[in-house]
Amino acid sequence: MEETGPDGKMTVHPVPAHHGIVAEGGTNGGERRRLVEPSDEHIIEVRDLEVRFGSFSVFKNLNLDVRRGEILGFVGGSGQGKSVLMRTILELVPKYSGTIRLFDKDVDDLTAPQRSRLNRRYGVLFQMGALFSSLTVKENIQVPMKEQGGTMSKKLMDELALMKIDMVGLAREAADKLPSELSGGMIKRAGLARALALDPDLLFVDEPTSGLDPIGAANFDDLIARLRDTLGLTVYMVTHDLDSLWNVCDRVAVLADRRVIVNGPVQDLVDYDHPWVQEYFRGVRGGRFAGVQ
Amino acid sequence: MMDAHAPSPTPTVKTHRDGDKVTATFAGSWTVSTADAAERAVAALDKALGGRGTGAADIVFDLSGVFMADTAGAWIIHRERARAEFTGHRVELTDASPRVEFLLEEIEAHIPRMLDRPRQPYAIVRTFNSVGKTTVEVGHDLLALLSMLGVFGWRLATLFTHFRRLRLTSVLANFDRSCRGAVPIVMLMSFLVGLIVAQQGGFYLSSFGATIFVVDMSGILILRELGVLLAAILVAGRSGSAFTAEIGAMRMREEVDALTTLGLDPVEVLVVPRLMALMLAMPILAFLSDIAAIVGAMLISWSSLGISPDVFLNRLNEVVTPLEFWIGIAKAPFMALIIGLVGCSEGMKVGGSSESLGRQTTSSVVKAIFLVIVVDGLFAIFFAAVGI
Numbered sequence: 001m002e003e004t005g006p007d008g009k010m011t012v013h014p015v016p017a018h019h020g021i022v023a024e025g026g027t028n029g030g031e032r033r034r035l036v037e038p039s040d041e042h043i044i045e046v047r048d049l050e051v052r053f054g055s056f057s058v059f060k061n062l063n064l065d066v067r068r069g070e071i072l073g074f075v076g077g078s079g080q081g082k083s084v085l086m087r088t089i090l091e092l093v094p095k096y097s098g099t100i101r102l103f104d105k106d107v108d109d110l111t112a113p114q115r116s117r118l119n120r121r122y123g124v125l126f127q128m129g130a131l132f133s134s135l136t137v138k139e140n141i142q143v144p145m146k147e148q149g150g151t152m153s154k155k156l157m158d159e160l161a162l163m164k165i166d167m168v169g170l171a172r173e174a175a176d177k178l179p180s181e182l183s184g185g186m187i188k189r190a191g192l193a194r195a196l197a198l199d200p201d202l203l204f205v206d207e208p209t210s211g212l213d214p215i216g217a218a219n220f221d222d223l224i225a226r227l228r229d230t231l232g233l234t235v236y237m238v239t240h241d242l243d244s245l246w247n248v249c250d251r252v253a254v255l256a257d258r259r260v261i262v263n264g265p266v267q268d269l270v271d272y273d274h275p276w277v278q279e280y281f282r283g284v285r286g287g288r289f290a291g292v293q
Numbered sequence: 294m295m296d297a298h299a300p301s302p303t304p305t306v307k308t309h310r311d312g313d314k315v316t317a318t319f320a321g322s323w324t325v326s327t328a329d330a331a332e333r334a335v336a337a338l339d340k341a342l343g344g345r346g347t348g349a350a351d352i353v354f355d356l357s358g359v360f361m362a363d364t365a366g367a368w369i370i371h372r373e374r375a376r377a378e379f380t381g382h383r384v385e386l387t388d389a390s391p392r393v394e395f396l397l398e399e400i401e402a403h404i405p406r407m408l409d410r411p412r413q414p415y416a417i418v419r420t421f422n423s424v425g426k427t428t429v430e431v432g433h434d435l436l437a438l439l440s441m442l443g444v445f446g447w448r449l450a451t452l453f454t455h456f457r458r459l460r461l462t463s464v465l466a467n468f469d470r471s472c473r474g475a476v477p478i479v480m481l482m483s484f485l486v487g488l489i490v491a492q493q494g495g496f497y498l499s500s501f502g503a504t505i506f507v508v509d510m511s512g513i514l515i516l517r518e519l520g521v522l523l524a525a526i527l528v529a530g531r532s533g534s535a536f537t538a539e540i541g542a543m544r545m546r547e548e549v550d551a552l553t554t555l556g557l558d559p560v561e562v563l564v565v566p567r568l569m570a571l572m573l574a575m576p577i578l579a580f581l582s583d584i585a586a587i588v589g590a591m592l593i594s595w596s597s598l599g600i601s602p603d604v605f606l607n608r609l610n611e612v613v614t615p616l617e618f619w620i621g622i623a624k625a626p627f628m629a630l631i632i633g634l635v636g637c638s639e640g641m642k643v644g645g646s647s648e649s650l651g652r653q654t655t656s657s658v659v660k661a662i663f664l665v666i667v668v669d670g671l672f673a674i675f676f677a678a679v680g681i
Contacts, residue, residue: 035395134648151329162405180645199363230399
């Protein structure tokens with residue numbers, strides 16, 4: 001693999017130590033150049049967020065930053081509102097107070113055209129895939145191209161859709177299948193291909209590995225890491241999966257007590273003094289990884 | 294950091310020919326939103342290069358001017374290079390920014406494979422194929438309907454010995470929804486139709502000086518046919534579609550499968566209570582529909598034909614026997630059975646997609662209304678044959 005690009009700017013990305021430890025998990029080969037190195041530029045910036053359901057506040061004084069080029073793993077107990085936070089950032093759930101900035105723009109201050117431009121800069125993979133059930137996989141991927149892209153020729157859309165299908169590791173034959181004919185893992189891959197249709201800078205994924213077998217889950221993690229490296233994606237990943245946290249996440253944020261209590265590289269979180277965090281990373285399941293460390 | 298989505302200058306390709314050496318200078322932003330212009334630009338380049346056999350040339354793709362790119366733009370560049378190489382040129386890419394280089398590498402790893410289109414059979418074969426398939430499907434439909442009817446009949450027959458197995462709550466809940474909710478609209482519609490029938494009939498009868506016969510006509514027509522038919526059509530649209538949608542949604546979410554694995558017969562749990570509820574509801578709705586239509590006829594006779602209500606009722610009493618009324622009401626449970634069976638069996642046919650739910654609901658209503666009218670016709674033939 002090349003050390004430098006033609007302009008000398010590119011460098012080999014040092015593989016974090018934890019990548020090697022659980023190599024069986026599926027990161028193939030390990031070393032890979034990254035298109036975008038994680039930088040301090042914040043793609044998502046949440047400040048003092050409060051979300052209420054009725055009089056019950058789900059979050060209070062919640063702060064969160066996501067940096068460009070990183071995979072942020074987002075963990076928290078069931079019912080803590082991991083998905084709610086993601087949906088709040090996507091403006092699917094109204095917030096009560098606080099600010100959310102995406103790509104350095106306050107989402108409350110956007111005009112309609114700005115908003116639709118913003119929409120094109122992120123892709124979302126929902127937990128159940130959320131593929132349109134009456135369209136084939138290829139047509140699903142072409143929906144954003146038709147609705148939000150420029151005027152593309154049919155041929156180009158076909159070629160691009162098939163390329164995305166290949167990028168997410170689906171077989172060529174899957175292109176013309178309906179979502180009801182796909183397995184759970186294939187649905188997630190197809191959903192990912194649709195999320196990537198317009199080459200977003202930011203990708204939201206909600207529990208990408210839930211419902212997949214360990215091999216499929218490891219492959220999926222690897223896929224997301226590869227997309228981060230090759231397409232320069234920033235990934236906001238809601239997950240329960242300890243393997244994912246150790247294998248692919250650059251940073252992990254923990255949601256507890258109605259706010260993000262801590263975030264940082266997963267190795268650092270293991271020793272964080274909070275009962276839930278301790279239970280999570282040092283319990284029967286989490287302990288395996290912490291022990292190795 | 295590059296921004297692939299801000300408004301941007303159009304992608305262009307400039308060609309410069311120097312003997313055998315051609316330099317194509319790519320510039321602008323090559324992204325999804327500019328793909329249209331990008332395709333036109335490379336088509337122009339294609340033209341400039343000429344087709345196969347125009348002599349091989351060394352081409353340099355100078356990508357230094359491409360300041361934005363995503364996979365769509367990179368794909369177009371890649372495709373153009375592949376096309377030029379295919380026609381015998383030698384292509385060299387220079388001065389690509391790291392991002393473009395990255396994307397081109399990524400694309401080369403994921404070039405879509407073309408699939409051979411499966412050969413279409415001849416039109417005549419396809420026609421026979423689809424006719425055969427439809428025939429088999431109709432057969433299966435009928436069998437499914439019969440099987441449902443069988444289960445329902447069995448439940449009805451063992452109602453008194455196995456009273457516990459009757460889901461009374463479910464029957465009552467469905468009864469409430471399909472009967473009480475339908476009363477206002479059924480009565481309003483029948484009232485209006487009764488009014489129209491009497492008004493139109495009275496208009497022509499009065500020109501013969503036989504105005505009073507409007508009572509005979511509307512009374513018999515309403516009690517034997519119109520009351521029950523109107524109620525049935527409305528119920529088919531209201532409850533039949535609801536049954537299909539309810540059961541269909543349960544099928545989509547695997548609830549029906551869950552019932553089966555719990556050892557419960559979905560037909561018994563879902564279909565039988567609905568059918569029972571509808572068979573109880575229909576006669577009541579038909580009765581109310583009769584009343585509303587008669588009232589409508591009576592009012593219009595009074596206001597525009599000068600037949601006062603007591604004359605109308607007296608005449609009605611003389612010419613219309615209770616038999617007419619019972620003939621109408623007797624048809625109601627059969628109509629209910631058909632509407633319910635069609636609604637439930639269509640619901641059971643719903644597959645995985647939301648589109649199929651819509652399709653089955655449509656076909657449920659269409660089939661139910663059609664069958665209701667067919668059955669009404671059969672009853673008319675039957676009653677004519679037995680002479681009542």
